[in-house]
Amino acid sequence: MALADKYKTLTDAATAAGIADLAVREQDGILYIDGTAADGATKDHLWEVYNQIDPNFTSGDLVLNVNVAIDAAVTHAKVITESSNLNIRKGPGTDQPIVGKAAHGEVITLVNRSNDLWWLVRTNDGEEGYCYAQYLEAQA
Template sequence: MSALQDKYASVISAAQSSGVSNLQVSEQDGILYVSGKASSSSAKDAVWNALGAIDSTYSASDINVDVQVAGLAAGASLKVNTESSNLNIRQEPSTEAAVVGKAAKGESVTLVEQTSEEWWKVKTADGEEGYAYARYLQA
C-alpha cells in the first residue's frame, strides 16, 4: 500500500463499505484516483464525508474522487444539500466562473447533465441553467 492509499484509507474503505461498485483505486503522478458507481446518493455522500473528515475544504490536490450515482438521468430531480448557504449556479464549471443563479438549501433543481464528477449542469425552478458543484446535490 502506498503512502497516498494509507493517507486516504478511510475514503477507500468508505467506498467499499457503502457499496460502491466498479471501485477503481489507482495512482498516477502523485494523485490517488478513486472512482466507481454509487447505488445511491447516500453511498456517494459516505465517500465524500470520509474525504471531508480528512480534508474539510475538499481542496486536496493529491486525490481525485469520481463516484457517480448510477442511473441518474437527465431530468432527474436533485435536492440542494448545502450546510446552510445557497448553492451557486455558475456560467461555467469553475469556481472562477460568474454566478448566474442560486438555489436555496432544500430546493429542488433538475439535472441537465452530469458534466464531470465535480460539476453538474442543472436547471433551477426559475429556469436558470448553469453548473453546480455536484458535492451539494442529492438525488
C-alpha cells in the same frame, strides 16, 4: 502491502457494500481506492470507516475516491449545501460569473451532467447555469 492491511477494514466494508468497479492499489506509498457507491449513505459510511482508521485524515496515505452512481433517468437534484444558497454560474468554475442562486433544500432540474464536477441545471424560475455537483443530490 502494509497500507492494504491498515485499510483492510475499509476495503472489506467497500466490498461488503457492493461498491461497483472497486479498484484498490498502492502506488508510491499511497493507497488509492476508487469505485462507485449505490447511494450517498454508502459513500458516507465508507468515509466514517476511513475516519476511524485515520482520525481526521492526517496520514496522507490514502485517496478515497468513491462516487455515487446516478441513474441516467434522474432529472432533478436537491441542493444540499450546509445552509446557504447555491450559486449558479455561467460556466463550470468559481471564476465564472454568478447568474443565479438555488436555495438550500430546493429541488432543481438537471440539464446535463457531462462534467463530473459541475452540473448544468435549471431552476424553477428558468435560470440556467452550472452548480458545483458536490452540493447537489440526485433525486430518485
